[in-house]
Amino acid sequence: MGRLLRFGRGRRRPASQGAAGDADEAFAEALYREYHDPLLRVVLRLNGGDRQWAEDVVQETLLRAWRSAGALAGEERSLMAWLSTVARRLVIDDWRRRTARPPEVGEEPLRNVAARDGWEPLLQSIVMGEALKELSESHREILRETFFRDRTVNQAAEALGIPVGTVKSRVYYALRALRVILEERGVTA
Known part of the structure; x- marks a missing residue:
């Protein structure tokens, strides 16, 4: 010692x-x-x-x-x-x-994190609703059946009483028209 x-x-x-x-x-x-x-x-x-x-x-x-x-x-x-x-x-x-616990971080990185406030989904639904109103009735109807009611092409054809090929082409042209309307409003799809 x-x-x-x-x-x-x-x-x-x-x-x-x-x-x-x-x-x-x-x-x-x-x-x-x-x-x-x-x-x-x-x-x-x-x-x-x-x-x-x-x-x-x-x-x-x-x-x-x-x-x-x-x-x-x-x-x-x-x-x-x-x-x-x-x-x-x-x-x-x-x-x-x-x-034993996660490392501590300063407050600085938290300022850059986007907080969900509920407004973004609401605004998106309003913009989408307005864009859908500009589509023709047949395009709105086909999107309603396939996307909003989540039906297959065959189920949508049966519900609307039209051929499967017509459903496919209407979905294609409806989505194309919707994309153009959204781009005109500044929304990228």
Whole structure:
């Protein structure tokens, strides 16, 4: 455990500053000076090289060591092993916390997302209704049977009492006329 734990051996955190506060400060400085760099290298390997995250983990690890100085004083094992274990657990906990929920994003991308307000479908139905009124009765009738009532060509032919070939040609010409009307209104189909 080296020279560092002699600062913390058998001590309790003082209620007031003074000589004991100076010892706390000296212990924290020595802890940082001796273990910051080697612990940072360990954490960078653990977290895949994210330096900011590694610095946060090292700071938390050293803070925990400072708070546990009295308990660590009697240990015969290496302080670096204890620090590495604490840091590894912090990295694992942070990783679990980050992956437990979706990543947060700022508000900026949300401004570009189109919100459905119900007006667009209403306007489309009004434009479509007006365009259908401009079609001939036979074209409206064939579109009503095939598209709006969802009937097959054979079913529409039977319902209207006309040949299947006539249904097919009327659907073709009705859709073509509807496309022209919509394009005149600025609607692309």
